[in-house]
Amino acid sequence: MAVEGLEPCMPKPGSFAMDVRDGRVGRVMGRVGPYVQLRPPGGGAEWDCPPEAVRVAPPGLVLRARVKEINREGRLP
Numbered sequence: 001m002a003v004e005g006l007e008p009c010m011p012k013p014g015s016f017a018m019d020v021r022d023g024r025v026g027r028v029m030g031r032v033g034p035y036v037q038l039r040p041p042g043g044g045a046e047w048d049c050p051p052e053a054v055r056v057a058p059p060g061l062v063l064r065a066r067v068k069e070i071n072r073e074g075r076l077p
Helices: 059-075
Strands: 014-021 024-032 034-040 047-049 054-056
Touching: 014 047, 014 059, 024 047, 024 054, 024 059
Parallel strands: none
Antiparallel strands: 014 024, 014 054, 024 034, 034 047
């Protein structure tokens, strides 16, 4: 899923970013070697994303991701 009009970026840890290779949105966990590590909203396994495929997540997708995280927190004991 290519997203036009979004420039490559170097997001800060804790922010949300989008992997333009498949459109997934994740929270930036940091960098390992040449890759940016992203974690799905609400938890799960991190994945590696090459820096040239990382974009700032659009506001609507960030809102959706934050809601997923908040909902997951509400289900924890």
